[in-house]
Amino acid sequence: MTLFIDGHTYHYEMECLCRMFFFYQKIEVVHAQAPSGENYVYTGAARTEETTRLSVQVRLDERVHDEQAQVQNAREDYDSFCEKELARMVYRILSKLTGTHLGWGILTGIRPVRLVHSFWEQGKDDREIQQIFQRDYYASPQKTQLAITTAYQEKQIISRSGRDSFSLYVSIPFCPSRCRYCSFVSHSVEKTKKLMEPYVDHLCRELRLVADQVKQLGLRLETVYFGGGTPTTLTAQQLERLFDTIKEQFDLSHLQEYTVEAGRPDTITPEKLQAIKAAGITRISINPQTLSDSVLQEIGRRHTTQQTLEAFALARKMGFDNINMDLIAGLPGDTYESFVQTIEGVLKLDPENVTLHTLSVKRAADLARQPDWVYRQQHETVAAMLEYAYQRFEEQGLRPYYLYRQKNTMGNMENVGFCKPGKEGLYNVYIMDETHSILAVGAGGVTKLRQPGGTYLQRIFNFKYPYEYLSRFDDILTRKGQVPEFYERYKDDSDRPGGGDQ
Ligand code: SF4
Known part of the structure; x- marks a missing residue:
């Protein structure tokens, strides 16, 4: 995949966005005035005296789509608007051509929660923030709500820290x-x-x-x-x-x-x-990552589910009342069904904290080498895994209190810490x-x-x-x-x- 950059400086944002759709491919960034080759994303900005014409053209498997937009140069937020508008155009086309919808839309940064904090500082209320996330960034209502709920928990914790x-x-x-x-x-x-x-x-x-x-x-x-x-x-x-x-x-x-x-x-x-x-x-952490022995073997962790259960029981017996368990969604060899079993097994233990990560595929070379349709399937499986887990955590009284994103995670999903109130x-x-x-x-x-x-x-x-x-x-x-x-x-x-x- 070639990413063409023409007449603007938003190559970082454009590359991050393309990578979210094609993380398994090498993306070559080329500065040129016209696109060429098999598969490409062309992004251009042509500035005249009063306006700037933004254009995006995508060619993918012989299908070509394009979009244009006109921006007034006098806009106060000219630069950030052009960057976002180009990203939205790229997103709309890639989403249509690949059939992939990203929960976080064009948000490429690692801290969506920080964006919520900054909107609060600007005096915006939650309804406005929801609108902005969905209208301007194409984030889904679920991810928007997750970011806002988490931001409330974080705010309380941050306020406990002083100057020294x-x-x-x-x-x-x-x-x-x-x-x-x-x-x-x-x-x-x-x-x-x-x-x-x-x-x-x-x-x-x-x-x-x-x-x-x-x-x-x-x-x-x-x-x-x-x-x-x-x-x-x-x-x-x-x-x-x-x-x-x-x-x-x-x-x-x-x-x-x-x-x-x-x-x-x-x-x-x-x-x-x-x-x-x-x-x-x-507070201690006992991290199973999964409760499937075959997945543990696959990922090279030399312990068994039984050892996790025993370690947890021992810690409880010794009086530890704030235990975190780390889990990973999207591990090689894991299926929706085995992931559900992991979640249910962990909830049965009733830990005070559960941190759910999404696998970063940068390291899972075998996944990254698989063809497009496998990736799309994994993307959907991970999305369903998280949906299931979030629902069950909520039912169990665990709420999200911190959230961050990494690059190259399966399905571009997030890592979230959940806990019981006060833990x-x-x-x-x-x-x-x-x-x-x-x-x-x-x-x-x-x-x-x-x-x-x-x-x-x-x-x-x-x-x-x-x-x-x-x-x-x-x-x-x-x-x-x-x-x-x-x-x-x-x-x-x-x-x-x-x-x-x-
Ligand atoms: S993921 Fe890395 S740091 Fe964590 S237990 Fe395995 S080898 Fe150690």
Whole structure:
């Protein structure tokens, strides 16, 4: 598929949109005044003194469709209008030619909920927002409602964060084995076992440095999140050392949430859960992804459904009353029927949180290689899977509280966190919304500093891989020097660029 760009600068938006229809194909972007070749999408803008003529022509399997529109150059929103109008024209034609309707329409960004927040800030009410989503972005009524409902939950969580708030992220980039669809920087334990003890030593050192910094800066710790990877690949003793370091070094008196993503059920043992419980962790994740053993095998997760059920029962027995379960829709080998069984099996366990992701097909190479009709079938299956799950979650009293989209997901669907009232995963919202600074420790950790009272963001990257993290640890400590510098720069400051209330 060739995407022609002629006389405008909206190539990124156009490419994202085309990719949503043809993610399984290579899209070649060509700047040219006229289209040519077999299959193409041509997008053009020809500006004269007073008006601009927008045109789109699509040729697909020997069928050709086109549309034109005229835009007044004097429009205040000229640029964004032209971009959206071209996108709408492309969408209408591709939708007609392929028979595919996208739930999020021409919305290509990862945060539809943020759009709701910004419309609220402009004084628009929910009815107007619904109209805009459906009329201007071609989003479906269901997705629009999902974005608005989620935005209400998020708003409450965001309001709990103050000017000096921050969250702490502890990265444990080890896993028992690597899942086939994984895009994280995780290392299988078999290969890296000997790195784990020194890794914990270095993490404790980094935690101490960060704790000193936040003490001096007077920052308030709101949430702690152990993620990865699979934090429970560490031994109970190693976990205890990390928990103790955090307890000794940080002021936890304002802490609203403490999460350990136990993750893979095959790593959960009574000793580790005991260590987690004793440290006062309030929320854990046990992530089955699916309750179908054949799908688990297909995706390279070396655990069984039985292990998930046992790990969950054990956690409940030990008194954990806020458990999240991660699931994925669209996994290779999964069918609508087996997905329904997964949902029903999970609901029977009655977890407080369920996070439902849609598979990102970038990594599922076998799916991406399949022909057009298979993709369309998968697209429809994933849409039906989500519809079923959302309906059942609602019936079970689980409501959406955070939502984001990734590129190249099956059916261009979303990832949504659902929970029982009062059991929201706060960290998930803070990181996604960029509400306050996230100080990250460990390999692959990305510290995101947010200007207090403002919107400016600065990132500090730790080295990705554990061996690099260990061998270049001093470089990391040096980089972390940017944390106090950042806060010093933005001290008492709300009128610099990007300053002011959000
Ligand atoms: S458990 Fe998660 S982080 Fe680890 S390999 Fe599987 S998908 Fe990746």
